[in-house]
Amino acid sequence: MSSPAVQIRSRIPRIADAAVARARLTVVPRRRVRAARVPFVTLVSLILLGGVVGLLLFNTSMQQASFASTALEEQAANLSARQQTLQMELEKLRDPQHVAADAQRLGMVLPGSPAYLNLSDGSVTGDPAPATPDNRVRLSAAPPVKPPSIDPRPIHRTARPPEGTPLGPDGSTQPGDTGSGSATNGGSGGRNEPHKNHQSQQHQNQLQNH
């Protein structure tokens, strides 16, 4: 590349040597400009100061965030514990045993036989029957049977009234006299008419006595 250029230059005629010499470029002497020191120092100081302060603030804010996160975490733990405890209580309330006990307290029983009402034509399938107290499911275990040494059988004695005891108007003795004879009252309910039941009991005792 360089050799053809040299050939070309050698062929150029030397003309206006003086003018060329005059027009030749010379290096301009370097101008020594002293930049103002104050702004630079100020800038650097400001950057340094800003950096330090910024770092401090950043650190402080991170510390603050850390405090906040600790407090919030504690709160979250408390709330989740509370939620779980409530959930546990809810599960206890939803326990079929609990629901059934509440329902029975309200007098509800499970229906005996399933029956279906067809809504489209009003027909009934199945064998609808009213639920009765017999449908009641026993919800709790029967109490344990105690051995006879702990739970001795009651002793029943029939006392004969002493001679000459005045008899009541209906022929029975006074209630106090036959107190121990009530063993015959086995399993009869008689919750609705206790008085009447008591009287019939007395009659029964009377029958036993004679």
Place this chain on the structure above:
Amino acid sequence: MARTSQPLRPRSNLRGAPALRLRVGFVLIAMVLSFFGARLVQLQGIDPGSYAAMAAAEGMVNVVLPAARGDILDRNGEPLADSVDGLMVVADPYMTIDQAPEIAKFLARRLDVDYFTTLQRLRTQGSRFEYIARRVPSTLATDVVKAATEHGFKGIATRRDPVRDYPAGDVAANLIGFLGTDEPLSGLERTFNAQLAGKDGSARYEVGGGNVIPLGQNTVTKATNGADLHTTIDRDLSWYAQRVLRQTVEDAQADSGVAVIMDSKTGELLAVADHPTFDANAPLESPQADLGSRAMQDVYEPGSVEKVLTLSALIDAGKVTARTRLTVPGSLARQDRVIHDWFPHGNIRLTLAGVIAKSSNIGTVLAAGKFKAGQLRSYLVKFGLGQQTDIGVRGESAGILPDPSLWTPQAQDRIAFGQSLSVNAVQMAAAVNTIANGGVRVAPSLIEGSATTEDGSVVGTDTTTTRRVISESAAHQMALMMERVVDPEVGVAPAAAVPGYRVAGKTGTAQRVGADCGCYDGTFTVSFAGFAPADDPRFTIYVVVQNPRNGGGGGSVAGPAFSKMMSYALRRYAVPPTGTRPSHLPVVW
């Protein structure tokens, strides 16, 4: 600056010759550096580990991130066992010893703990850590500790202690099992512990004043929570079955009872009830013997329920039909003994349906005489007797189906009506369910989807297998025959009927083998197995009561329980009556 100040330094030689200054300076520096070096050797050369540990311990916190234990759920997603964040309340006796009586009184009142035990613990000499109460719900524990601090009591603190809660108490407790203080002790909790437990994670970070230091060292390994275990149990149905079963067992003054409720089509177990059972929240209050699953672990002789399998196999083999006529004598002398029926009779003429309806041993033995050698046994094997059901319950007994070498004609006579072989309740329910499912035995399952047991086998509905045991027509004939059992006129178990529905079933009253003598001890196992609706079965229910002392048999003890459970199940799953004509197979000829 330096340039301007240099000329101003006037009397430098007042500080001594530069060479001297340098020497002194170097000596000083060398001394200081050699101290540093010595200290460095001390720190790094001699026992560097302990210093590193001390440095790490300073403000470094290691926390275990607990994995949440998976729940055990029923088929509707209701929890049978779930985990709740709990806390333990602990005391530092060193700090509590002075105020022990006051603190004990306070804790006894608030936490429902024993006053004297607590007092003793608060006064323990030389201890710095005593449990006061374990597995306390978090809110209660934190409230109590807060109140204690307000009262000025020192030395009471809380630690993490997850609570395993069984919301339904004893419902399916025999299957689910329970957790000990730190590990599962029985049931599904133990069998599927690997799945339920998960893996604890850990966190390690620096704290200052109780707060995490930002930009400090911080490594977290996340905890892997345990996966839930889905079962096929229906919590409400299971509860009801358990209550009915308990009432039945108590009223019959029996030893124990089992009830199995199975979906006829899929083999999913909706309830496996046991009585006596235990409260999973307080397992230690019940005797050890009640903590397992009798339905799976106890075997017994099934008695007449087994006639269903014998006779349906006989029909399938083409030897008899439901209308086959038999003349049944009052007693039947076989090689080694005389066989009787449960009711005295002279020569009666029963059809095969009558044999089932009246539960005649003699009729069954006469019919079973038509089997070829080994035929009955191969049928019973196909019905699943003598093999584990492998539903994922621990310690299942396979039952005993006598080996072919012991299968004498005498043994076959007894096996035909359900003695001389033993089964577990789920196995037998699955066998009877074969009839309900049109002759195809579907393997029972307890786990929804699939799960891997402790010993590595995969169980669950995903792995359910089916196999045809008897033909569809044989199963249909047997279902029709079994319907006659609950017939109020001709059957032996009218109490098992569900009004409005066609019910097929079979009673069983078997002699029990005593635990001590290895012989029949005069006690009985009474049972009832059946399904409904008979022409399109949805549920198969099997109720077994061991040793009733009220003189009842399968029809009178287990029958009513079956009826109650069946009507509850049918109503709960809204299964309408099929409305078809009930079976009118002749029982006599």
